Amino acid sequence: MIKITFYRPRIFTREFWRHWKQRRKQGFIDEDTYSLYNPIAEFVLPRLRVFRKHAFGHIESRDGIHVLTWCQMVDRMIWSMNEIVERDGCPPDDIPRGTFEEEDRKRKVYYAQRREGLTLFGRYFMGLWW
Numbered sequence: 569m570i571k572i573t574f575y576r577p578r579i580f581t582r583e584f585w586r587h588w589k590q591r592r593k594q595g596f597i598d599e600d601t602y603s604l605y606n607p608i609a610e611f612v613l614p615r616l617r618v619f620r621k622h623a624f625g626h627i628e629s630r631d632g633i634h635v636l637t638w639c640q641m642v643d644r645m646i647w648s649m650n651e652i653v654e655r656d657g658c659p660p661d662d663i664p665r666g667t668f669e670e671e672d673r674k675r676k677v678y679y680a681q682r683r684e685g686l687t688l689f690g691r692y693f694m695g696l697w698w
Contacts, residue, residue, distance in 0.1 A: 606652065609649045609653050612649055616646045620639070623635075623642050641688050647681070647682075648682045648683075660678070
């Protein structure tokens with residue numbers, strides 16, 4: 569008689585149980601804290617998108633900012649968070665090839681735009697309510 573043995577992967581490894589205990593105790597695993605910018609951006613991005621739909625409330629308490637200016641600022645925050653989530657914080661690969669100075673200038677512009685959105689997020693963090 570031929571005995572057939574099927575391969576059964578070990579699902580419940582030591583690492584699985586360690587992660588399970590960490591998630592149960594603290595709500596996340598330790599590896600999630602290696603680079604916090606990605607989990608934070610993944611958490612904030614969908615909420616900022618919904619906030620953008622309701623961004624017209626309580627404008628008068630935002631340092632006298634006009635409604636359209638406030639919406640543009642929220643759009644910049646959304647763009648910056650989206651760049652972190654989609655590209656993992658790296659500049660896009662579709663920067664046209666040229667001289668080193670041109671590429672360097674375009675990367676600096678990209679980083680400046682991303683930094684501007686993150687700076688706005690930090691500056692108006694307590695004003696993100698409707």
